[in-house]
Amino acid sequence: MKxxxxxxxxxxxxxxxxxxxxxxxxxxxxxxxxxxxxLKHVADLDLTTDxxxxxxxxxxxxxxxxxxxxxxxxxIVEMIGGQTIAxxxxxxxxxxxxxxxxxxxxxxxxxxxxxxxxxxxxGVDLAYEASVGGCMPIIKTIRESLVGNRISAMTGILNGxxxxxxxxxxxxxxxxxxxLADAQAQGYAxxxxxxDIEGIDTAHKLAILTALAFGMRINLDxxxxxxxxxxxxxxxxxxxxxxxxxxxxxxxxxxxxRVEARIHPTMIPMGNQLAKVNGTLNAVTVTGxxxxxxxxxxxxxxxxPTGSAVVGDIVDIxxxxxxxxxxxxxxxxxxxxxxxDIPVMPMDDVVTHYYIRFAVLDQPGVLSVIAGVLGRHGxxxxxxxxKGRHDQGAVPIVMLTHRAKEAAIKLALAEINAxxxxxxxxxxxxxxxxxxxx
Amino acid sequence: MKxxxxxxxxxxxxxxxxxxxxxxxxxxxxxxxxxxxxLKHVADLDLTTDxxxxxxxxxxxxxxxxxxxxxxxxxIVEMIGGQTIAxxxxxxxxxxxxxxxxxxxxxxxxxxxxxxxxxxxxGVDLAYEASVGGCMPIIKTIRESLVGNRISAMTGILNGxxxxxxxxxxxxxxxxxxxLADAQAQGYAxxxxxxDIEGIDTAHKLAILTALAFGMRINLDxxxxxxxxxxxxxxxxxxxxxxxxxxxxxxxxxxxxRVEARIHPTMIPMGNQLAKVNGTLNAVTVTGxxxxxxxxxxxxxxxxPTGSAVVGDIVDIxxxxxxxxxxxxxxxxxxxxxxxDIPVMPMDDVVTHYYIRFAVLDQPGVLSVIAGVLGRHGxxxxxxxxKGRHDQGAVPIVMLTHRAKEAAIKLALAEINAxxxxxxxxxxxxxxxxxxxx
Numbered sequence: 001m002k003x004x005x006x007x008x009x010x011x012x013x014x015x016x017x018x019x020x021x022x023x024x025x026x027x028x029x030x031x032x033x034x035x036x037x038x039l040k041h042v043a044d045l046d047l048t049t050d051x052x053x054x055x056x057x058x059x060x061x062x063x064x065x066x067x068x069x070x071x072x073x074x075x076i077v078e079m080i081g082g083q084t085i086a087x088x089x090x091x092x093x094x095x096x097x098x099x100x101x102x103x104x105x106x107x108x109x110x111x112x113x114x115x116x117x118x119x120x121x122x123g124v125d126l127a128y129e130a131s132v133g134g135c136m137p138i139i140k141t142i143r144e145s146l147v148g149n150r151i152s153a154m155t156g157i158l159n160g161x162x163x164x165x166x167x168x169x170x171x172x173x174x175x176x177x178x179x180l181a182d183a184q185a186q187g188y189a190x191x192x193x194x195x196d197i198e199g200i201d202t203a204h205k206l207a208i209l210t211a212l213a214f215g216m217r218i219n220l221d222x223x224x225x226x227x228x229x230x231x232x233x234x235x236x237x238x239x240x241x242x243x244x245x246x247x248x249x250x251x252x253x254x255x256x257x258r259v260e261a262r263i264h265p266t267m268i269p270m271g272n273q274l275a276k277v278n279g280t281l282n283a284v285t286v287t288g289x290x291x292x293x294x295x296x297x298x299x300x301x302x303x304x305p306t307g308s309a310v311v312g313d314i315v316d317i318x319x320x321x322x323x324x325x326x327x328x329x330x331x332x333x334x335x336x337x338x339x340x341d342i343p344v345m346p347m348d349d350v351v352t353h354y355y356i357r358f359a360v361l362d363q364p365g366v367l368s369v370i371a372g373v374l375g376r377h378g379x380x381x382x383x384x385x386x387k388g389r390h391d392q393g394a395v396p397i398v399m400l401t402h403r404a405k406e407a408a409i410k411l412a413l414a415e416i417n418a419x420x421x422x423x424x425x426x427x428x429x430x431x432x433x434x435x436x437x438x
Numbered sequence: 439m440k441x442x443x444x445x446x447x448x449x450x451x452x453x454x455x456x457x458x459x460x461x462x463x464x465x466x467x468x469x470x471x472x473x474x475x476x477l478k479h480v481a482d483l484d485l486t487t488d489x490x491x492x493x494x495x496x497x498x499x500x501x502x503x504x505x506x507x508x509x510x511x512x513x514i515v516e517m518i519g520g521q522t523i524a525x526x527x528x529x530x531x532x533x534x535x536x537x538x539x540x541x542x543x544x545x546x547x548x549x550x551x552x553x554x555x556x557x558x559x560x561g562v563d564l565a566y567e568a569s570v571g572g573c574m575p576i577i578k579t580i581r582e583s584l585v586g587n588r589i590s591a592m593t594g595i596l597n598g599x600x601x602x603x604x605x606x607x608x609x610x611x612x613x614x615x616x617x618l619a620d621a622q623a624q625g626y627a628x629x630x631x632x633x634d635i636e637g638i639d640t641a642h643k644l645a646i647l648t649a650l651a652f653g654m655r656i657n658l659d660x661x662x663x664x665x666x667x668x669x670x671x672x673x674x675x676x677x678x679x680x681x682x683x684x685x686x687x688x689x690x691x692x693x694x695x696r697v698e699a700r701i702h703p704t705m706i707p708m709g710n711q712l713a714k715v716n717g718t719l720n721a722v723t724v725t726g727x728x729x730x731x732x733x734x735x736x737x738x739x740x741x742x743p744t745g746s747a748v749v750g751d752i753v754d755i756x757x758x759x760x761x762x763x764x765x766x767x768x769x770x771x772x773x774x775x776x777x778x779d780i781p782v783m784p785m786d787d788v789v790t791h792y793y794i795r796f797a798v799l800d801q802p803g804v805l806s807v808i809a810g811v812l813g814r815h816g817x818x819x820x821x822x823x824x825k826g827r828h829d830q831g832a833v834p835i836v837m838l839t840h841r842a843k844e845a846a847i848k849l850a851l852a853e854i855n856a857x858x859x860x861x862x863x864x865x866x867x868x869x870x871x872x873x874x875x876x
Contacts, residue, residue: 017728021586021587021728022586025586025587025588025727025728028586028588029585029586030773031653031772031773031776032585032653032768032771032772032773032776033585033773034768034773129583135583135728135729135730135732136732137575137578137579137582137583137732140575140578140579140582140583141575141578141579144575144578144750144753144754145567145573145575145578145746145747145750146746146750147467147470147471147749147750147753148459148460148463148466148467148745148746148749148750148753149459149463149746150463150466215469215470273714273735276711276714288746289463289742290455290459290463290573290742290743290745290746290749291573291736291737291742291743291746292573292736292737292742292743293735293736293737294573294574294575294734294735294736295734295735295736296732296733296734296735297711297731297732297733297734297735298729298730298731298732298733299729299730299731304727304728304729304730305728305729305730307586307728308583308584308586308587308726308728308729309583311585311586311728312582312583312584312585312586315582315585315586316582319763319766319767320761320763320766323758323761323762323763323765323766324761324762324763325757325758325761325762325763325766327761328757328758328761328763328766329757330470330472333470334469334470335468335469335470335471335472338469338470
């Protein structure tokens with residue numbers, strides 16, 4: 001039986017999960033692959049904390065440099081995170097002819113083009129299934145299963161923290177801030193939750209998915225990103241009245257040589273599979289010309305689910321090594337010379353449906369003034385809901401629009417916001433509803 | 439650019455879908471794979487019907503034997519169906535050293551062990567992603583993505599016809615027979631619907647999945663199969679009252695060296711992802727020790743979705759050919775010498791929760807007699823619902839049980855059925871509810 005030696009960098013949450021699967025399911029992995037996957041070294045600065053994984057003596061060391069240069073090691077598994085040391089170690093591993101597995105979405109989103117080019121040139125595999133959607137096999141599905149499909153759209157719930165918070169606001173009618181605080185107390189949100197709640201983590205993942213699906217170079221900078229911090233229970237309740245749920249969606253679309261790539265709170269029909277994804281779960285729907293829709297669901301994070309995706313990558317590479325087929329599938333799913341710089345559509349050019357909530361003084365004629373401004377900007381209204389709340393002075397007017405251009409919406413809202421009768425900045429939430437009339 | 443020659447057997451619905459994807463998305467496939475996938479021949483007895491796919495002159499021929507022996511052809515795609523000619527042609531293709539792609543679940547469920555052994559011995563790949571769940575990449579997910587997981591359970595909705603019929607009964611409250619007739623009229627059910635509505639097609643798929651997931655030889659014969667023909671709107675309405683939906687589920691479980699493999703109408707909690715799968719859609723949830731649950735959704739049939747899965751297989755094999763790695767992944771996901779004959783648990787030994795509906799005369803004391811019989815067989819009742827319908831003489835009594843053994847349930851029901859006060863044979867529907875108290 002062929003032996004493949006693995007070096008694991010980082011013995012944190014996911015690193016420990018990977019080690020645990022490799023050790024506890026070693027017999028199963030051998031029965032399936034016919035390969036002995038041997039965890040030769042785990043490198044971490046912390047040599048003492050008990051991670052609940054029994055490594056043999058001498059496996060855990062604190063010298064990651066020694067791991068990436070160990071001539072016996074075939075595959076380096078980078079589970080350190082961050083964009084400095086991790087990048088340096090991956091570069092060193094590639095330079096040393098080692099295959100690399102990583103779950104580091106932030107690194108790939110910002111430096112992936114360079115690292116992937118290095119791997120290609122050196123003839124080694126760089127695998128990253130665990131970087132998007134935890135245990136959901138979304139990378140493999142796009143790159144292999146849907147290879148015959150022209151992919152037109154992807155919509156995903158890719159951040160468990162945001163989905164957990166939105167689910168709780170939906171179920172409990174609570175405000176954002178206390179739910180976030182509780183999520184932090186319970187370990188569902190980080191002490192510094194910015195990356196998650198501002199949508200940045202989701203953008204990292206979308207940058208990878210759009211590149212894979214559309215054959216473009218990874219482009220994080222042009223993704224529009226809006227987080228969930230402004231979402232209120234009122235908007236969630238209003239959404240429900242219109243048959244919608246609010247989710248933080250990653251949206252990637254391709255048509256006529258342009259790509260849309262945006263992250264924002266989005267209303268989707270209750271009947272949509274993604275509307276039913278609650279708590280920390282992730283899901284993604286891919287739309288292709290042959291399959292129509294395929295949807296995957298699963299845990300998007302966590303020690304064991306993410307570890308499972310990493311082990312899947314390790315096995316893929318080990319099989320390539322054993323069968324002499326490294327580079328069998330191009331890293332980004334397209335032949336190198338076929339990857340293009342596809343422009344991401346400026347947000348102003350995006351056309352979609354909108355939910356707009358205005359806070360206005362309860363005076364006659366206000367609705368007509370607002371509708372007038374929208375009309376002058378070419379925005380037509382699908383539905384209006386006005387609820388009197390005379391005890392507070394201001395009342396909400398909620399409108400759903402027909403399809404409109406983001407630029408027109410922006411101009412109209414700025415104009416409306418300047419009106420004396422408008423007490424607060426309007427709340428804008430985009431809608432993804434293929435069933436909505438235009 | 440390397441060229442791989444493909445021979446397609448059968449130019450029916452799915453065959454035409456495969457041809458269409460290979461031709462219409464040829465540029466995309468080249469950009470992704472760097473391989474020219476050339477459809478050299480399509481064999482079908484019908485040379486005249488327009489399938490809406492423009493084949494070049496000379497591609498369509500009526501001699502399938504000539505295709506499987508063509509020395510230039512690398513991959514044979516069997517889209518004929520059935521278990522006679524298809525088997526002979528696949529054997530001939532393998533004997534001639536050709537790789538094979540098929541969507542023929544009936545053939546694999548009954549003759550798969552033999553055909554797979556042939557492919558192994560000849561060193562060719564035999565791929566069958568499209569045989570289960572249409573475009574959902576369930577084979578690849580189990581065999582590759584979840585390779586590090588000990589899989590404990592799979593539950594799937596794997597037959598679109600049954601799910602369509604059950605969805606309509608649920609939504610409309612109609613009886614089975616008229617819904618089936620309408621499904622036939624609309625093309626959602628075959629003229630002879632037996633394979634679908636009796637659960638046989640689902641059993642073919644489960645036979646493949648259990649083998650893959652648990653490392654056992656394909657065993658169709660020992661799968662328990664019960665179709666949906668006895669399901670009534672009354673049972674569906676009752677299920678709803680208890681928070682359940684009725685789906686035809688394929689259930690595969692593994693514990694303590696034994697496997698459960700059964701197909702039957704099943705009540706599942708409304709909150710379960712599978713409960714929300716409506717119409718002709720398919721879905722499957724896989725439970726593994728690392729991932730917890732992963733669920734896939736998509737079109738389980740149809741020209742283009744199934745064609746997409748076939749093209750995914752063609753590309754996998756083409757990549758193996760180009761990189762010299764045929765047989766890179768074992769056909770059934772385990773090394774040949776690791777595949778065992780795992781016994782399938784007899785249905786009598788299955789332990790689960792049950793829904794039982796009795797039709798009884800509306801007399802005092804009936805409930806106590808029935809409960810007494812159940813109690814004597816060690817079956818304890820979780821909930822009882824009795825609704826008086828005095829206009830009809832007989833009234834339904836519905837019970838949900840705690841966990842009970844199938845053998846005990848059978849004996850108890852036989853005894854109860856013999857009671858004078860019982861007017862019709864009891865209706866038994868199994869429940870899969872991990873949240874139910876024992």
